[in-house]
Amino acid sequence: MNITKSNTGDYSSSSGEQDILIIDDTPDNLRVLSSILARVGYKVRKALNWQMAFTACQTKLPDLILLDIMMPEIDGYEVCQRFKANQKTADIPVIFISALDDVFDKVKAFKVGGVDYITKPFEFAEVIVRVQNQLKLRSAQVEILNLNNQLEERVKQRTLELENALYKLKIEVRSRQELQNKLLENALRDALTSLPNRVFFINRLEQALNRTKSELDYHFAILFIDCDRFKIVNDSLGHLVGDELLIAIAKRLQTSLSPLDTLARLGGDEFGILLENVSDIDMVTGIAERILNSLAQHFQISRYQVFVNVSIGINWGNLNYEKPEYLLRDADTAMYRAKALGRGRFHIFNPEMHKQAIKTLELENDLRRALERQELIVYYQPIICLKTGSIGGFEALVRWQHPTRGLVLPTEFISVAEETGLIYAIDTWVLKSACNQLRIWLANSLVPKNLHMSVNLSAKLFLQPNFLAQIDQIIYETKLNPAFLELEITESVIMENSVDVKTTLNEIKQRNINLTMDDFGTGYSSLSYLHSFPLNTLKIDKSFLNLMQKNHQNMGLVPAMIGIAHSMGMKAIAEGVENSEQLSQIKDLKCNFAQGNLFSQPAPPQHILDLILSNPKW
Template sequence: MNYERLEADKKDILLIDDMAVNLRVLSAILAREGYNVRKALNWQMALTACQTVLPDLILLDIMMPEVDGYEVCQRLKASQLTADIPVIFISALDDVFDKVKAFSVGGVDYITKPFESEEVLVRVQNQLALRTAQLEILKLNAELEQRVQQRTSELEKALHKLQGEVTYRKHLQSKLLDIALHDSLTGLPNRILFIRRLEKALNSAKQEPNYHFAVLFLDCDRFKVINDSLGHLVGDELLRAIARRLQACLKPVDTLARLGGDEFAILLENLTDISIAIKLAESILQQLSLSFQLSRYEVFMNASIGISWGNKDYDRPEYLLRDADTAMYRAKAQGRARYYVFDPVMYQEAIQILELENDLRRAIERQEFLVYYQPIISLSTGRISGFEALVRWQHPIRGLVSPIEFIPVAEETGLINAINTWVLRSACQQLSIWQHYPVTPEPLTISVNLSARLFLQPDLLVQIDQIIEETKVNPAYLELEITESVIMENSNAVRIILQQLKQRKMKLVMDDFGTGYSSLSYLHSFPLNALKIDKSFVKRMQENQENMGLVPAMIGIADSMGMVVIAEGVETKEQLLQLRSLNCNFAQGYFFARPLEQQSVIKLLAASPQW
């Protein structure tokens, strides 16, 4: 096993929690502070993570299925490998009994949900400092006999530091025990009190077959925009106004809580049907659509609502809140200002996405990616003029994973940068090899897609220059494909980068033209060499005669600006003939060939096909 540190000066923190939302939030908080953060959904994943690289600190949730946090901590302390790793418990449980039990099984600290990012960072820093001090003390003790006089002063300093950290930790623990059950801004119940009432409702459902309840999870849309533009004082005033308006929609027996930020939760008890919860959600959405008359501003606000139907099958109250939260995110994904009722399939999808993210990180380390190549055909000669590099993931268990499945996750997590750079280097290396084969046509180009995220890297040009230098390819044969979103999101910075790429003789291609903003103004402002017509337009050429005008118009636009046109998704001979009649320059698609592995490309070039 490899138990070396990832980086000598970068602390490694392992998060163990079955709730993907908690993992995302904690990971974001800690990563921003420079920590290396890894995530595990259960005991098995945690054990594997520890065996791979020993973490400096573990943040552990108590309430998890199958093996709870107490048992996980006991197992960690029972193992010689992990016994000394400090464990901080993070839980919504706030009873003294739960905290005592957490410390009795080996925990060093206890953070009660909902947590504040500042508190989490302070506690993490304290425990890492404690761990460092403890290691210093061990070192001092090992050398004590030989260097007593020399190390006495250092030992006293380390002990003094340790005593200070312990005193500070006890002070924070004391403050945690005094946390109130109500939100100081709105006066509403906070997460702790809401969970307790939710637990009581769940117990009632287990004891009374006819008892039903529902949880509504509400997140304000556009609140951050208002908060950032008008200031936090206005944001706080708006939150109090939202709380009052929500309270007016409820009965006295209902529970409304502020969970933190702009998130609210509602517990509806003694329901006969979920339609009651749905009607309430519709009423809330209607009320929140009305303007808020604040002291200095008139503000408009919407919300997305997730609904979870409570029943006795739930083991923990937190799972109900988690499912309502998941449904809320689905409502946001569908356009916001609406509600969505939780379906159990949604939780499995969230888990699968998290597992996919973890697998992607390992895939980058293990270089599990492959590059396939799809030929690009010159319609004037009918012969191959180049190839587009397309990434594939050879998963060790699932086999080839479609880019449609893993690229969005890679984009969201930022892993796309490492993947994109690897594909660019691999494609250039392959082009350099192919150019030495006698069957390779001259010139042969290679096209590589560049992610929008890649343009946020300050050293993008340095990386590209390094790849060109390493592979010794002629940059004039390298075509870089970008989408409309790349230049629309940060146009000034991207324009400078594209101009510098153009100066290096590289070709710039606008991919999926017509599917995004469809604004012609940027075409005049950016140094593009070619437009790539999306396959959806090529497909509709034959399906509907009225849509035939789109492809000729795109070709005309490109021609008027001195650009060439590449048509994607050519699957039939009829499409090929139509594109030729429209004077389209290049085409690619299954009619010519599917994406090919390296050896198949050589065979295709040797065959010298002509269409």
């Protein structure tokens, strides 16, 4: 987990001896979080796993639990469910802290009983404020309950002194109401911007939702706003400037709204707006446009001119919603769609978006179970040496043998795996499986000894600090000669963090492992970086072969790509060869290798072994 500095000024603590339990399997995270919370006056206890957390609660019940999601054995969702199922711990508020930033993770967190959700890397100020809010709410509830109990006891004891008891009762009720209002006001206010906070906003949404059920002519809408460049401001200008910017954004948002509208800071750089008594969606989109135009103007923060765009999700309120949280959830979903479409714009929620979100969440859950149940399998597609016409190697291609959907191709689940971090385990497993399979084939006396194995790796894997150690471990365990291994990377691997990636690629090269640029020509295709990185092969995307076949008079970019590879001392592979005409064309262009269904579709290991032993020639 990455932790950044806080967007905070000076926070005064009213925590007293309030007790917070932090559950996280990473000691560094526990240390940093406990240090932050201890500095503002909280008593902090730490637990690395469910067992330690359960023991801690048996000793003393905490006032609040901060719970990480991604933990071994039992994840945060299951831990929260266990707490809520236990009568002793069911009322303890749980705040989730996780690197999972997707709306579906937030939905799941609230569904299992969480009261709030903080995304990593988090802002210290955000953690402190959310912790304060939840503890204030809990204190308010306890205080109100105590006052009620005291009041009832006094009434019982002073029944005989009716007049005096009634007088004192009025005093107590007034005092309790004042205290309750004060506590609730503090608990429902954002400390930085002085705007209402998420809890207050949810309450207002609930009131609006109830009105739609009783007033047929009443309509409302929600705007979920997220700043697109706020982290850049924080990282470049500092967190004090970031705090000033949030305050300025809040003030400018208020100028775009009427006094009847409700503006709240939901957390971090997220804001929510409740628009009431709106006539139609055009009126709502007009307000969204006004907000976008207003925020597009620069902010003068200290001595800096700061520009920031926002993405806005719009949800039209209707009585079909059972809970106000669902209204906000769908507005959040629409906001993420606005970001995906280019940022600095608004997008209106429609039910299909929620269906797709649920479908993706179900796919993620199935994929997690697939890893546990070993449902993933590796297919192999031969790569043909055009000089000899024989099989020169194979590309390892992951497949998912789903228990109900059958064989699922990676195009349906790799993007979800990358978003959730499951891609690390998948890629590592495929790499190890492919290396082990090639070693098994090479041990067969009838199999040629010069075969190589190509494995695609996600760009995210190259940024892992233990990436090289994992490769070394796999080579050691499978006893494969690294010269027979080729790692296929995309142009995005090189273009992101190119200095660090270049160092990693050079170390891979020192291990005598070959490197292939996959899908060459579909991305940046800058010759400047091809000279700088230790690549052995360029793999030409199949889309260029299709264009070449459609226009026989113009061979397109394929000859140029092959020429680039040869001029740099690299080999060229043409993928997606489907027919003999394409094969003839790339042979004439002196391409080194070819891959495609003309030779063989991706197949399981035994089928490939039979193909090898048949010694085909093309």
